[in-house]
Amino acid sequence: MTADVATQLRKGVVEYCVLGLLAREPMYGWQLSERLVSAGMIASIGTLYPILSRLRGQGLATAYDEASAAGPVRKYYRLTAAGTAQLDAFRRQWGPFTATVQQLVGEDES
Amino acid sequence: MTDTTPKNVTDYLARLQTELADVPPEVSTDIVAGIREELQGLDQTESEARIATLGDPAFIAAEARAASPTPVSETTAPGRTLSIAAVLVLILGSIVVPGVGALVGLVWVSIARAWSRTEKLVAWLVPIAVAIVVIVVLLILAASDHSANGSHLSFLLAYLVFPIEGIVLAVRARGRGWRARA
Numbered sequence: 001m002t003a004d005v006a007t008q009l010r011k012g013v014v015e016y017c018v019l020g021l022l023a024r025e026p027m028y029g030w031q032l033s034e035r036l037v038s039a040g041m042i043a044s045i046g047t048l049y050p051i052l053s054r055l056r057g058q059g060l061a062t063a064y065d066e067a068s069a070a071g072p073v074r075k076y077y078r079l080t081a082a083g084t085a086q087l088d089a090f091r092r093q094w095g096p097f098t099a100t101v102q103q104l105v106g107e108d109e110s
Numbered sequence: 111m112t113d114t115t116p117k118n119v120t121d122y123l124a125r126l127q128t129e130l131a132d133v134p135p136e137v138s139t140d141i142v143a144g145i146r147e148e149l150q151g152l153d154q155t156e157s158e159a160r161i162a163t164l165g166d167p168a169f170i171a172a173e174a175r176a177a178s179p180t181p182v183s184e185t186t187a188p189g190r191t192l193s194i195a196a197v198l199v200l201i202l203g204s205i206v207v208p209g210v211g212a213l214v215g216l217v218w219v220s221i222a223r224a225w226s227r228t229e230k231l232v233a234w235l236v237p238i239a240v241a242i243v244v245i246v247v248l249l250i251l252a253a254s255d256h257s258a259n260g261s262h263l264s265f266l267l268a269y270l271v272f273p274i275e276g277i278v279l280a281v282r283a284r285g286r287g288w289r290a291r292a
Contacts (some may be wrong), residue, residue: 024165029144029147029148030144044164044170045141045145045164045169046170046172046174046177050134050177053134072150073147
């Protein structure tokens with residue numbers, strides 16, 4: 001179980017991390033993948049697309065094609081109003097949640 | 111127009127497509143399209159560097175598989191045994207122990223997970239509706255002194271309505287893998 005702690009934690013929050021990134025700006029798959037892989041949130045681009053598919057299925061994100069000046073036409077992902085609301089709800093929970101967990105599992109300072 | 115895509119890119123995309131064969135199509139299509147976008151327009155050296163960053167197609171496919179929901183057909187529906195038992199009790203119970211058998215069958219159908227709330231409601235209402243029709247017909251027949259035919263109708267209610275209902279419920283549930291329609 002110990003070896004899985006990081007994996008389990010990532011699984012629980014990675015969708016919200018995608019929502020958080022998309023809240024800043026619309027992004028394409030590779031862009032999202034690079035950010036999440038470098039942050040250690042996903043292992044490869046293969047993990048990202050099932051997440052994007054779920055977010056789109058739940059109406060939290062949507063995709064559109066856009067041609068860039070220098071590169072090819074890319075599929076961009078952006079948040080929907082429902083996605084923004086979901087992210088806001090997560091943000092409200094996250095602070096108190098981590099504080100509570102810290103209280104429960106934090107090392108005894110006495 | 112000549113395709114100038116470097117061979118390493120076409121090979122990589124072909125391998126990726128093969129490895130993604132058992133990943134849900136909506137996910138595998140997006141992965142291949144997303145990676146194709148990224149490799150498009152790169153020369154041999156640039157694409158080699160990008161492919162090295164992407165990693166082995168087998169690893170990408172394994173990650174996609176692990177993160178995708180399990181197809182419905184590969185898992186057993188929850189409470190499937192109880193649902194099957196419920197229709198069997200409804201069909202056989204109503205014949206072996208008329209009245210009580212059917213009642214137990216309907217209660218089991220109500221607590222089983224293979225049917226929607228509407229289907230369960232209909233399962234209860236159909237015998238009641240048939241009973242009302244039978245009573246009305248019996249009263250009409252009694253008034254015209256055809257009581258023998260009336261008793262045949264009562265038999266119909268006890269021995270046919272519940273088994274038919276059980277068969278219909280079983281066929282509907284089986285058609286969707288013993289899961290209630292979402």
